[in-house]
Amino acid sequence: MATILTLAGDGIGPEIMTQAVDVLNAVNNKFELGLTLESGLIGGVAFDATGEPLPEETLERARAADAVLLGAVGGPKWDAIERSKRPERGLLKIRSELGLFANLRVAKLYPQLVNASSIKPEIISGLDLLIVRELTGGIYFGEPRGIRTLENGEQQGYNTMVYSTSEIQRIGKVAFELAKTRAQAAGRPAKVCSIDKANVLEVTELWKQTMIEIQQADYNDVALSHMYADNACMQLIKDPKQFDVMVTGNMFGDILSDEAAMLTGSIGMLPSASLDEAGKGMYEPCHGSAPDIAGQDKANPLATILSVAMMLRYTFKKEEAAQAIEQAVSDVLDDGLRTIDILDRSETGLKQVGCQEMGQAVLAKLVQ
Numbered sequence: 416m417a418t419i420l421t422l423a424g425d426g427i428g429p430e431i432m433t434q435a436v437d438v439l440n441a442v443n444n445k446f447e448l449g450l451t452l453e454s455g456l457i458g459g460v461a462f463d464a465t466g467e468p469l470p471e472e473t474l475e476r477a478r479a480a481d482a483v484l485l486g487a488v489g490g491p492k493w494d495a496i497e498r499s500k501r502p503e504r505g506l507l508k509i510r511s512e513l514g515l516f517a518n519l520r521v522a523k524l525y526p527q528l529v530n531a532s533s534i535k536p537e538i539i540s541g542l543d544l545l546i547v548r549e550l551t552g553g554i555y556f557g558e559p560r561g562i563r564t565l566e567n568g569e570q571q572g573y574n575t576m577v578y579s580t581s582e583i584q585r586i587g588k589v590a591f592e593l594a595k596t597r598a599q600a601a602g603r604p605a606k607v608c609s610i611d612k613a614n615v616l617e618v619t620e621l622w623k624q625t626m627i628e629i630q631q632a633d634y635n636d637v638a639l640s641h642m643y644a645d646n647a648c649m650q651l652i653k654d655p656k657q658f659d660v661m662v663t664g665n666m667f668g669d670i671l672s673d674e675a676a677m678l679t680g681s682i683g684m685l686p687s688a689s690l691d692e693a694g695k696g697m698y699e700p701c702h703g704s705a706p707d708i709a710g711q712d713k714a715n716p717l718a719t720i721l722s723v724a725m726m727l728r729y730t731f732k733k734e735e736a737a738q739a740i741e742q743a744v745s746d747v748l749d750d751g752l753r754t755i756d757i758l759d760r761s762e763t764g765l766k767q768v769g770c771q772e773m774g775q776a777v778l779a780k781l782v783q
């Protein structure tokens with residue numbers, strides 16, 4: 416029997432997780448998936464309870480589970496505590512301890528939400544792109560790092576951006592494989608765009624060279640292009656539909672995936688998956704803990720609910736159940752239900768709902 420560890424975390428985490436767990440339980444019954452759910456602590460709530468943002472017990476249970484579903488961590492309450500104990504460190508640690516090196520973020524525009532984006536409809540309608548971000552290396556983990564005092568008394572902050580060939584190869588393979596799968600499903604040629612800054616950073620010169628070598632060795636059937644990170648930021652706004660799969664390192668991926676998220680209008684709609692080499696994963700919404708709306712029943716639970724769909728697809732290979740969730744989400748949008756982040760006040764026939772009502776509406780579609 417497969418086990419899922421749910422980690423609600425901080426801020427809006429518990430609210431969105433409650434809705435996602437209801438949906439997960441419903442598909443578990445409907446499709447007889449045989450999944451068992453457990454819950455644990457991470458982030459600020461874990462620090463408050465145990466003094467650690469990622470308690471050893473949580474880590475052990477995450478290792479033992481087949482998949483992890485995470486809400487969000489962090490908030491102003493913990494911003495002033497020692498850096499190593501901050502909630503976000505718990506998140507970085509669980510990703511690296513579980514070897515979750517591949518972060519998949521889909522920026523897909525639901526046609527019902529075309530007006531929620533600040534970009535013109537003709538630029539984004541039909542958008543469906545995937546950003547594959549390396550998650551456990553690069554400048555976020557590179558050593559040495561710190562803030563030191565120089566001989567003249569001035570302080571200096573420093574970080575190190577490092578990637579080895581094997582790290583680049585494994586993330587490259589994930590991107591090429593996913594490009595092939597997506598192309599097959601859509602009936603068109605596969606393509607990957609690798610994002611680097613090879614004009615100024617040696618580490619990404621190696622990145623680019625390694626991508627070329629992987630493609631030439633194993634993926635002749637996938638078209639590979641390259642783009643500098645700054646140009647990629649511009650192209651995502653100018654003509655996002657030119658991309659299918661974008662692959663990049665940790666920091667560029669962090670920035671580009673948030674930008675891609677906003678193309679779709681709301682970060683509250685976007686799920687993500689972080690996978691290890693065996694396909695085990697942690698699934699979470701792309702957004703943070705939204706402390707400004709926490710506890711007010713305003714949060715959009717759909718990104719977390721769609722993260723459940725990704726989990727069923729990638730870790731448990733239950734495509735039918737995954738599609739049922741995605742269809743239920745699309746159906747509630749068709750019905751005009753909108754949380755405040757995706758509400759277009761100029762459009763008629765829409766109903767503003769809270770986190771709970773949105774989640775329960777998705778649930779009702781699944782069990783009807």
Ligand SMILES: NC(=O)c1ccc[n+]([C@@H]2O[C@H](COP(=O)([O-])OP(=O)(O)OC[C@H]3O[C@@H](n4cnc5c(N)ncnc54)[C@H](O)[C@@H]3O)[C@@H](O)[C@H]2O)c1
Nearest residue numbers: 487488489490503683702703704705706707708714715756
């Ligand atoms: N994966 C994570 O857990 C994660 C990711 C990013 C930020 N954080 C943490 O979250 C805290 C807040 O960070 P932030 O404000 O930069 O980013 P955020 O994503 O939490 O919020 C940004 C804006 O988007 C809104 N928003 C986010 N999710 C929403 C949802 N589901 N429904 C409706 N509106 C939503 C918020 O209200 C806010 O206005 C910080 O402590 C940060 O470190 C955590």
